[in-house]
Amino acid sequence: MTPQPPPVPCKADxxxxxxGVEIEFAGMPPRETASLVQSLFGGRLEVVxxxxxxxxxxxxxxxxxxxDTQYAHPDNRLIDPDAYQDSEWERMRQDFHTRTRExxxxxxxxxxxxxxVCPPVPWDELDELDALFEALRHHGAKGTDASLLYGFGxxxxxxxxxxxxxDILAYLRAYLLTAKxxxxxxxxxxxxxxxxxxxxxxxxxxxxxxxxxYTPDLETLIDDYLEDNPTRNRELDLLPLFAYLHPEHPxxxxxxxxxxxxxxxxxRLPNAQLSETGWGAVTEWxxxxxxxVLATSPATLAERGAQYLALHRPSLPRRWWTALCRWSRRx
Numbered sequence: 001m002t003p004q005p006p007p008v009p010c011k012a013d014x015x016x017x018x019x020g021v022e023i024e025f026a027g028m029p030p031r032e033t034a035s036l037v038q039s040l041f042g043g044r045l046e047v048v049x050x051x052x053x054x055x056x057x058x059x060x061x062x063x064x065x066x067x068d069t070q071y072a073h074p075d076n077r078l079i080d081p082d083a084y085q086d087s088e089w090e091r092m093r094q095d096f097h098t099r100t101r102e103x104x105x106x107x108x109x110x111x112x113x114x115x116x117v118c119p120p121v122p123w124d125e126l127d128e129l130d131a132l133f134e135a136l137r138h139h140g141a142k143g144t145d146a147s148l149l150y151g152f153g154x155x156x157x158x159x160x161x162x163x164x165x166x167d168i169l170a171y172l173r174a175y176l177l178t179a180k181x182x183x184x185x186x187x188x189x190x191x192x193x194x195x196x197x198x199x200x201x202x203x204x205x206x207x208x209x210x211x212x213x214y215t216p217d218l219e220t221l222i223d224d225y226l227e228d229n230p231t232r233n234r235e236l237d238l239l240p241l242f243a244y245l246h247p248e249h250p251x252x253x254x255x256x257x258x259x260x261x262x263x264x265x266x267x268r269l270p271n272a273q274l275s276e277t278g279w280g281a282v283t284e285w286x287x288x289x290x291x292x293v294l295a296t297s298p299a300t301l302a303e304r305g306a307q308y309l310a311l312h313r314p315s316l317p318r319r320w321w322t323a324l325c326r327w328s329r330r331x
Contacts, residue, residue: 003125016124020117021126023115024153026146028141061120066114066115113152126285133274143273153270157240157266159264165217173301174291177301179200182287198234201235201236207309208228230253232258237265237267240259241262241264243260
């Protein structure tokens with residue numbers, strides 16, 4: 001399958017936009033997976049810990065491969081190399097911690113997914129990355145639909161074409177208007193619908209953002225998002241982008257160790273559809289482009305936003321009544 005071009009293929013500096021890809025699956029442990037990645041894309045295999053590996057210097061950069069649970073890996077906050085060298089007690093404590101985490105990983109292997117975090121790939125080379133998905137299928141990796149217990153997903157991290165707040169707002173509006181269509185096209189797995197990994201945005205938030213009078217600055221856009229979406233588990237997670245744009249923001253979510261600041265959208269909706277021959281990152285990239293096309297079509301975006309508001313926004317009397325009820329409950 002051929003990756004289709006986005007309406008804005010390059011960033012302001014003229015370089016092609018890139019896409020980060022993350023995939024979760026069962027049926028292959030991290031070490032076997034890392035060897036497969038190395039065989040496809042070269043690089044050096046590095047063992048970070050028993051269930052966390054890297055393939056560095058590979059095609060496009062470094063791949064990370066690990067069991068997708070923090071409890072299978074040593075906690076870096078509890079590891080002090082200097083103390084390890086200076087104290088027998090510290091060596092015993094740190095060795096015990098590391099070994100305990102390794103044993104936890106041994107026990108949960110097969111119950112929690114293996115995850116591959118790919119380096120950013122130019123959008124027009126995503127079809128070459130899809131060789132990884134074909135190889136995973138060939139080696140017995142299991143995707144979302146292999147079990148009711150598998151709420152696995154594929155995440156795309158498309159680089160933003162612009163850091164201007166009005167452009168970010170346009171993409172957010174376009175996503176809110178496209179989300180229903182994307183869910184229908186993907187046929188989001190029932191297990192993933194039930195688990196809190198890719199929840200839809202609240203309707204009240206969509207109504208707020210789609211109002212044509214909503215023209216926030218960056219601070220307001222971030223604050224409004226955090227007020228209505230205090231979670232990493234949105235189908236389009238903007239926390240990594242906001243953490244990148246506003247590193248000094250005081251909200252605890254933006255400094256969470258699991259939120260990696262980067263100038264990308266974190267799109268979490270797709271299933272890991274490894275049982276489907278020909279499925280891969282390109283399939284989901286081409287679907288995602290419906291968002292980008294709408295975001296860069298101002299007239300169509302405004303028209304569809306007005307249609308959404310006409311259908312979903314409460315009537316004026318209803319809004320008055322709601323405001324009156326809120327006022328009456330004030331102390």
